[in-house]
Amino acid sequence: MPAIVLVGAQWGDEGKGKATDLLGSRVDYVVKFNGGNNAGHTVVIGDEKYALHLLPSGILTPGVTPVIGNGVVIDLPVLFHEIDGLNARNVDTSKLVVSANAHVIPSYNRTLDKVNERFLGSRKIGTTGRGIGPTYADKMTRVGIRVQDLFDEKILRQKVEGALELKNHLLVKVYNRRAITVNEVVDELLAHTERLTPYVADTALLLDQALKRDEVVLLEGGQATLLDVDHGTYPFVTSSNATAGGACTGAGISPIAVTRVIAIAKAYITRVGEGPFPTELFDDDGEKLRKIGAEFGTTTGRPRRCGWFDLPIARYASRINGITDLVVTKLDVLTGWEQIPVCVAYEVDGQRLEELPMTQTGFHHAKPIYEYLPGWSEDISGARSLEDLPANARAYVQFLEERCGSRISAIGVGPERDQTVVLRDLLN
Numbered sequence: 001m002p003a004i005v006l007v008g009a010q011w012g013d014e015g016k017g018k019a020t021d022l023l024g025s026r027v028d029y030v031v032k033f034n035g036g037n038n039a040g041h042t043v044v045i046g047d048e049k050y051a052l053h054l055l056p057s058g059i060l061t062p063g064v065t066p067v068i069g070n071g072v073v074i075d076l077p078v079l080f081h082e083i084d085g086l087n088a089r090n091v092d093t094s095k096l097v098v099s100a101n102a103h104v105i106p107s108y109n110r111t112l113d114k115v116n117e118r119f120l121g122s123r124k125i126g127t128t129g130r131g132i133g134p135t136y137a138d139k140m141t142r143v144g145i146r147v148q149d150l151f152d153e154k155i156l157r158q159k160v161e162g163a164l165e166l167k168n169h170l171l172v173k174v175y176n177r178r179a180i181t182v183n184e185v186v187d188e189l190l191a192h193t194e195r196l197t198p199y200v201a202d203t204a205l206l207l208d209q210a211l212k213r214d215e216v217v218l219l220e221g222g223q224a225t226l227l228d229v230d231h232g233t234y235p236f237v238t239s240s241n242a243t244a245g246g247a248c249t250g251a252g253i254s255p256i257a258v259t260r261v262i263a264i265a266k267a268y269i270t271r272v273g274e275g276p277f278p279t280e281l282f283d284d285d286g287e288k289l290r291k292i293g294a295e296f297g298t299t300t301g302r303p304r305r306c307g308w309f310d311l312p313i314a315r316y317a318s319r320i321n322g323i324t325d326l327v328v329t330k331l332d333v334l335t336g337w338e339q340i341p342v343c344v345a346y347e348v349d350g351q352r353l354e355e356l357p358m359t360q361t362g363f364h365h366a367k368p369i370y371e372y373l374p375g376w377s378e379d380i381s382g383a384r385s386l387e388d389l390p391a392n393a394r395a396y397v398q399f400l401e402e403r404c405g406s407r408i409s410a411i412g413v414g415p416e417r418d419q420t421v422v423l424r425d426l427l428n
């Protein structure tokens, strides 16, 4: 029963596409198990560039069944906009399956996401403003609207009434906005029912049946380990479980079905939004990483904060996810530095710490302790095996592997699909 989990090992945008490309057509199902249209991946196939925010990347691979799992929150206009965009370019989207238990993002939660952030002022999270947090909050406080509610107008109306009771107090009395009517929300949601219906299924059952037939199920996490609501740098996190455990709850499969956990890490590190970031660079090196690595958000266009590779974070990701294979991306971006700092531990309030600090305050105080590795100047974008890499690039990768607690199974040396050094098969 090959269920493979794919997660980000850092703060997101690590380039999961590299791993999905390596698995290629051998995958039967690609499941998005968390998040919503706060994700962003650009997939380049030949001359065509596709920007996806909500749909699982498998939508572009013929033969794959893309699944939006129960752990996802869905902005329906965005879903149909992405489907229309792909159909216009002759991409078949008819195999898409959407969980009846996934929650939908009503437009009032987009409004609330933005006003919440303004209200928080200097304590803001730097969210993507897509309504993700408020929709997960509704799920937990049990006033959320699920996909299946769109099939029963009476129930939908009751649920919207319940949700708006509190929301309207917030909107009107706290945020000074206009109240929203039940009718406008019900109409907004019901407008999608007809189009949505053919896609909806009991996806947990579907995946269980696929696994029993020995088909390959890839569970793809949005965001990344340090943005996980439980295991990330809370409160500067997303509102879902982006680590390997989230794959089971967000897709409805058993932990013992998971045979492999692949994680992706950049050869350096980036983050968007607010929150602690020990190796963040504020100098020319940071600018250089951002420029060479094209580090601007796919969803929001925001410049990403850039820093050197952080081994305590990599070790943490290895532990929390049980990583079996690490894919290191963007090694080519590090070409041209005389020496490359790697954070091997932190200094927190005068003490050396090999692991992530236990408390948020500790993380805010963590200063990186660096070891310096010799750089390389050769163009590595054509490398396809370890031997093709200059000795110092090889030594850099080896150093990461020895210290990060995960074996490295592939290395990205450029943005194209084939610009990868593959060290072992990610499936077998």
Ligand code: IMP
Binding pocket: 011, 012, 013, 038, 039, 040, 125, 126, 127, 128, 129, 130, 132, 133, 222, 223, 227, 236, 237, 238, 239, 272, 273, 274
């Ligand atoms: P939210 O997910 O929109 O609530 O934003 C919460 C935090 O997660 C913010 O710091 C966002 O910048 C970050 N975030 C959300 N999605 C992504 C992503 O796909 N890549 C990187 N950061 C993300």
